[in-house]
Amino acid sequence: MSDQNSGEIPTPGNVSNLDDLTYSELRQLATQYEEVDGSASSEEIKEQLRATGDFADDDPQPVGVKLGSTRTVVVAPDGKGGTNIHRTLTCLATYEDALTGEERVLYGDQAATEYPDRVQYMLRSGLPQDQRSTELAKQFFSAFIASHDLPENSAVVYAIPALENEQGLEHLKDVIESSNIGNALIRSYPESLCASIPAMGDGLRAIDDIFIAINMGSTNLEASAYRRGEQVTRYATGAVTGNEVDRRIASYVQEETQGRVNIDRTTAREYKEQYADFVSFQSFTDVVQQPGGGAHEFTIEDSVMDAMEEYVDSVVDEVANNFLPRVANDHMKTYNTALERPIVLTGGMVAVRGITEEIEKRLSAELQREIDVIGPEDPVSAAAEGAQRIAARLVEQEAY
Ligand SMILES: Nc1ncnc2c1ncn2[C@@H]1O[C@H](COP(=O)(O)OP(=O)(O)OP(=O)(O)O)[C@@H](O)[C@H]1O
Numbered sequence: 001m002s003d004q005n006s007g008e009i010p011t012p013g014n015v016s017n018l019d020d021l022t023y024s025e026l027r028q029l030a031t032q033y034e035e036v037d038g039s040a041s042s043e044e045i046k047e048q049l050r051a052t053g054d055f056a057d058d059d060p061q062p063v064g065v066k067l068g069s070t071r072t073v074v075v076a077p078d079g080k081g082g083t084n085i086h087r088t089l090t091c092l093a094t095y096e097d098a099l100t101g102e103e104r105v106l107y108g109d110q111a112a113t114e115y116p117d118r119v120q121y122m123l124r125s126g127l128p129q130d131q132r133s134t135e136l137a138k139q140f141f142s143a144f145i146a147s148h149d150l151p152e153n154s155a156v157v158y159a160i161p162a163l164e165n166e167q168g169l170e171h172l173k174d175v176i177e178s179s180n181i182g183n184a185l186i187r188s189y190p191e192s193l194c195a196s197i198p199a200m201g202d203g204l205r206a207i208d209d210i211f212i213a214i215n216m217g218s219t220n221l222e223a224s225a226y227r228r229g230e231q232v233t234r235y236a237t238g239a240v241t242g243n244e245v246d247r248r249i250a251s252y253v254q255e256e257t258q259g260r261v262n263i264d265r266t267t268a269r270e271y272k273e274q275y276a277d278f279v280s281f282q283s284f285t286d287v288v289q290q291p292g293g294g295a296h297e298f299t300i301e302d303s304v305m306d307a308m309e310e311y312v313d314s315v316v317d318e319v320a321n322n323f324l325p326r327v328a329n330d331h332m333k334t335y336n337t338a339l340e341r342p343i344v345l346t347g348g349m350v351a352v353r354g355i356t357e358e359i360e361k362r363l364s365a366e367l368q369r370e371i372d373v374i375g376p377e378d379p380v381s382a383a384a385e386g387a388q389r390i391a392a393r394l395v396e397q398e399a400y
């Protein structure tokens, strides 16, 4: 019962992938080459056939990864010349299978919705801190990879924060390297460099340019000066963050409702992501259940944008008064060149409508010169998109 499924005899001209052939097809093919030993195992035959130069190994697929404290995004080829963007919340919940008693894993948005009481955000502080969060992150990432059928034969570029946390970065590396993807190659690049790539248009211009990038994430504000891909200055503060905006929104909502409404940080984040808007903010209403029964409806006018206004002021203050003086001091030429170019804003907080223009206006006023500020079209996926473009270039250059 050998080789029923193939109508035609395989020849060097009609085989696109040796891995698709059965053992007997491989043998038929091998007989067409005198130097190939037809009695070898299928892996040995494939190896010998590849050595003839007539059959290329399939190129690895370029994949871009961003494992963030709030969301994880992976960009991979869609098989039709474009890419797919997969994104989900970086969290996981386990439950016991009601029939077998086995532990099951749910991850991402589904875990957050169905098990809000038990869901764990293992990268809350930005990077895996210890063995336990590293293990949880591995569990999360392998469930994510399996459900999107991401390719093993791939070149993976992943984005890393510009933090001096060697141990955390080692843990993150461990998570990526122990996963099923990236068999051909795994490399990391700074997150704000990756995210600047789509912000600057097609191709990889950001890698060849001199510019300043400000990354506005959940747990850190990072500022970097880049010179052709090299990070010449970096600066980070944990004081000006998306998470801090969420905390403030929660406390302002309590004030605005005279203590009647207490929202948790997740709800505050959702208010921010849904309603914050520097162009045309509109007040909104929501409903909470009262402890004694019944529902209380309330309207939010100021809480969200008050927290956002303070955030933008702090970003401008950090950049103008802490980061830029440092660049000017250490690398005067880079400073002069970079300020002639647009400053690139990256990170999820850039998704707030109008924030780019707002920072441009306030930064120009603070520095008393015209500053141009740009951001990527889709800030949440930009780092993974840029990482994927780097991976594609590395595959082209056969850097693996
Ligand atoms: N549409 C949106 N509107 C407003 N804020 C958003 C939006 N989408 C994401 N954010 C916010 O962006 C932040 C996440 O940004 P990002 O994904 O860059 O962070 P991260 O890389 O996980 O965090 P960090 O760099 O601090 O480790 C969160 O505070 C999130 O609420």
Ligand SMILES: [Mg+2]
Pocket: 068, 161, 191, 215, 217, 218, 347
């Ligand atoms: Mg980040």
